[in-house]
Amino acid sequence: MDYGFYDILQLIGALGLFLFGMKVMSDALLKLAGNKMRSILATMTSNKYLGIFTGFLITSIIQSSSATTLMVVSFSNAGLLTLTESISVIMGANIGTTITAWLLTILGFKVSMSAIALPLIGFGFAFTFIKRDQALNWGNFIIGFALLFIGLQFLKEAMPDLNNNPEILSFLSQYTHLGFLSVLLFLFIGTILTVVIQSSSATMALTLIMTAQGWIPFELAAAMVLGENVGTTITANLASIIANYQAKRTARAHLIFNLLGVLWMLILFYPFLRFISWLSVYLGSDSPYINAAAIPVAISLFHTMFNIINTFLLMWFINPIAKLVERMIPVKLIPAKEIDEPKFLTKEVLKYPETAIAGLIEESKYLYKNAVFEIVTHALNVHREDIISNLKLKKVIEKSKVQFQTDVRDLYVTKVKYIYGEIINYATKSQSKLNLTEAQNKQIAEIKIANRKMVEIIKDVSELSRNVILYLNSDNKYIQKEYDKFRKKIAKTLRVIYLFRTEEDNQSYYQTLQELKHKAKENSYKNNLAIDMLIREDLITVDMASSWFNDNNNVNDMIEKLIVVAELLYGRKDSLLENGLNKDQQKSA
Incomplete structure (x- = not known):
């Protein structure tokens, strides 16, 4: 196998560059959106439809479902959002995160951004000389955007080529022909990767590259996407450990929502994939079962359709989900102390x-x-x-x-x-x-x-x-x-x-x-x-x-x-x- 330790380091470095670009871009967008986004989040959640739209809007703009979810947990912790409002926003954030997959698919696989990435960094860097916060944030956004696709390009190049390394396919083949057990295995891999990397976008990028390189077939890539949906809930649950019971309820509701979605999808897994294949062909692409190059588009389509349908199905059960997590995490009474301490200031x-x-x-x-x-x-x-x-x-x-x-x-x-x-x-x-x-x-x-x-x-x-x-x-x-x-x-x-x-x-x-x-x-x-x-x-x-x-x-x-x-x-x-x-x-x- 012609793939050594140095190549593995290059792969890790490429992933690090991708994640750094995503963080720089997301942080800059958060600062640019700033007060407006938080104000929208705190005010446009009076009903579940507005809550879902708000979650979708914010995640689409700041390009990070984790950032949206963490904001929702913080707002729940401070009492700015009720539990039912928080659940609706998180549902919308799940749809909003599919925009990132399309961004990667269209600009990372259909169009080569590497040719203009370096000029973009130069253009963005020029903004940093302007002594205004807004200009600096725009500069950071452009730099982060360019770094994201440079990292994606490096990831594609750092991935071992199956033509030169056929051993990899033989290694994977023993796990790709186990029927539905393979689906569950790759779902678990997608979950673990997202938990370790702490970014569903990075795991999605890895999944898209693996399909484009012919490592894994369409159905196992879809299983990995389902795993990413579960793994992304871990961020909010970790953040809620030190928070109050309201934030814990919000994070737990996020986990339950995604788990329920994965559960019904596993029941309808193969019929749903055939529907996605038909939809891909209908929209002008090739079938992901026939052409490996068509898998990235089909996976993005699968990700989007799954989250939209899951939200549509479960939005009618927001109150039951809220009641379930309220039973799981009861109100925690603050013990009486000799000297009263703050209850809301953390x-x-x-x-x-x-x-x-x-x-x-x-x-x-x-x-x-x-x-x-x-x-x-x-x-x-x-x-x-x-x-x-x-x-x-x-x-x-x-x-x-x-x-x-x-x-x-x-x-x-x-x-x-x-x-x-x-x-x-x-x-x-x-x-x-x-x-x-x-x-x-x-x-x-x-x-x-x-x-x-x-x-x-x-x-x-x-x-x-x-x-x-x-x-x-x-x-x-x-x-x-x-x-x-x-x-x-x-x-x-x-x-x-x-x-x-x-x-x-x-x-x-x-x-x-x-x-x-x-x-x-x-x-x-x-x-x-x-x-x-x-x-x-x-x-x-x-x-x-x-x-x-x-x-x-x-x-x-x-x-x-x-x-x-x-x-x-x-x-x-x-x-x-x-x-x-x-x-x-x-x-x-």
């Missing part, structure tokens, strides 16, 4: 601006709902359940006379301080490391303001709480009544905010919040006639009056800050985030 959210913003908003909402709301209500000696109930506020205040053992400082340290620090940390990193638009930068700045306001609210309520406890069961019914008014005003604000953030039609609650904020501003500058009368008639002491005036300003400031937090975290009608919230989060919001 290293992965800093990958994209959209996921970073979604993580920051969800963490901020969680902080308000599970810490700030609890601390404020307990500091006022009011039950949270009463605030969110339909009980009249007068009754809420009257029934909450029993003093709570509330240490606001301790609650701040255990429930707020660390999470607040991490929110500011992640927000600052997002602004410094990610390529944000002006609107995204403003959004993160608003998130930081909302969190700072929440910390100020806790400090304000800590001061108020001392006098609430002091006067709650005071013998002086007048001062007790005044502090009950304070509690009622804050309780009303908290209730309206709750309705504003949970009710779908919340415009009326928004208007109520604006009125409450306006009244709070007015009350900061107006003396209360009732308290003046109490002072004049010596119905309250000087100390009580002094406490009241300080706390009156404090209460009005708190109300303003609470409403500002609600506006910043819940007031924005941002479709990017509205579409991204998964159903579990919507129910618990």
